[in-house]
Amino acid sequence: MNTATGIIRALNSGIKHIATKRFTLRYPEEKLKFVGDGYQFDPSTGVGIAGLKGRHMLFHDHCTGCQLCSIACEGVAEAIAMVKVPEEQKQNKKSIMPQIDYGKCVFCGLCVDACPFYALYMTNDYELSSFSKEGLIYTPAQLQVKPFVAQDSEIQISDRGATHG
C-alpha cells in the first residue's frame, strides 16, 4: 500500500466516527449502574457476593465487637479503629464498634470477608469526598445509614457503537 492510500484510509476511519454515538458518561448528571447491592460476604459458604466495593455499612444489631475486621485491616490500611459507642445507641457486650477512616481505606473488602456475623457489608456509595480529613472518618452511627445511590446509565451496544444509555 502506498503512502497516499494509507493516509486516506487512516483519515477515513476517523471520519466514520462522526456518525457514531457519544461513548462518554456525563458523570455528575448521569451515574453508572452497578450490579447488585454492593459487595457482601456469606460466612457460611465462605464466598462473597459480587458487587461494588464502596462505602461500608454496619449493622449494629449484628456487631459483637469481636474486632476481626480491625485485625484484618491491620496489615492492609489500618483504617478500622474500634471505638466506644455512646450510651444511647445500640450496644454489644464490649460496647465497641468499628470506625472507618476513608482517608486510609483501600476498598479491598478483606474486612467484609473477616466478619463472621453478617454485620459489615459494602454498599454502592463511592462519592466520599470531603473538605476535611475529619470528614472522612465515619463513626459507627454514620456507617449505620444506608446510602441512596442514583444509578441510571449502563453500557449499551448497538450498530452505531457503544454508549452509556
Place this chain on the structure above:
Amino acid sequence: MTAQLPPGLALHKVDERIMTLNVGPQHPGSGHMRLIVQIDGDYIVACDPDPGYVHRGEEKMAEYRNYVTNIPHLERPVIHDSCNILYPYVLGVEELLGIEVPERAKYIRVIASELNRCIYTMYWLAIYGIFLGHSTMFMWPAGDRELLIDLMEKMTGARVTHAHFVPGGVRNDLPPNFEDVCLRQVNYFEKRIKEYAAVFYDNPILVSRTRDTGVLSRQDAIGYGTTGSVLRASGVDYDLRVKEPYDVYDELDVHTNVMKEGDSYARSKVPWLDMIESCNIIRQTLQKMPKSGSVRVKLKPNPKTKGLESVYKRVESGRGSLGCYIVSDAKVEPYRVKLSVPSFRNLIALPNLLRGEKLGNMPSVYWSLNYWPVEADR
C-alpha cells in the same frame, strides 16, 4: 568535585562533541525513571537507564504480612494488570499450602487475567500513541478500555485494584447474567480494536517512524533474557500460556503471535495481536466454564506450612513472564517473597537498542519495550 556528589548525580566526563542529557525522572516521556543519554549531535551514543525512583519495598513488606493480607499491596506495582501480578503469588501459596482450587474458580481466573491483560495493553497503547504524537490513538484506547473496566467492576467490585484472587480460588462468584454481558462487550471490543489497524498500525506515518528503529535480533533477545512481547516480536515463539500452561490454559486453544522483524513496529504490534487472541480465549473460556459450582475453598485463618518450603511459579502477564518465588518457614508470614518482573528484564535491552538511533526515535523505542517503571522497581 565529582567524588562528593551522591552516585546517582555524579557528572559524566564528556568530550567536546558529546553532550549528556537527562531524560526524566519528572518528564512523562520517560515514566518514573531517568534515562541518562549521551548524544553526539542528533544521534545517541550511549544510554544508561536509571530506574529505582518508585521503589516501594513490596518484597520486604510481604515478609511482615500473612498470606492473605499480602494481596492488596502486592498488586500495587501494576495496578492496571493487578490480577496478573497476583497470579503467580496465589498459585505459589496454593502449592505451599496444598490447596486444590475448584474448577469454576480456575476459569474465572482465566477470564479476569485475560481482561486485565487487555486493560493493561490498552493503557500502554494509549501512552504509546500519545508519545508518537498520535492523539487519536490516545483517545480511542482510553475510551475503549472502559468496556473491559466495566466488566471487571461487575466481576470484582473494583475498577482498578481488584484484590480478586485469593489462595483457594476467587473472592466472589460471577454476578448473574455476566456471561451474556461479557460476550457482548468483548465482541464489540474486538471489533473496535480491529479498527485500530487502519488508523494506527497501517498508517504510513507510524510505519515510517517505527520501522527499522531499535532492532533487536533474535540472538540478542534470547541473550538478554527479554520476555513477553519483546521476545515474540524478535521471532521467538515463547508464551508461558502455551509452554507451561497453568490453571486451565492447557484446555484452551491459545495461539502465539510471533513477528520476525524485532523493530519498534513489531514490538508495538504484538501486544495488539495478543489482545485479539485474548478475546478468543475469553470466548472459549465462557463456553467451557462449568455453569455452577464452588469458586473458593475455605481456608483456615492464618494458614501456614509445616516446615521450610519454597516454590517458584510464573505466569504470562501483559508484559511477559512474571515469576514469584516464595519461601515459607512454618510461620503465618512468608519468609521471603521475590517477584521476578518482566519490565526489568526488558529494560536490559534498552541501551543496545538506542545506540546509534536518533534522539527523536527514543520514545518509540523506549515505550515499545512495554516497560512499566513501578513494576521494575517494585
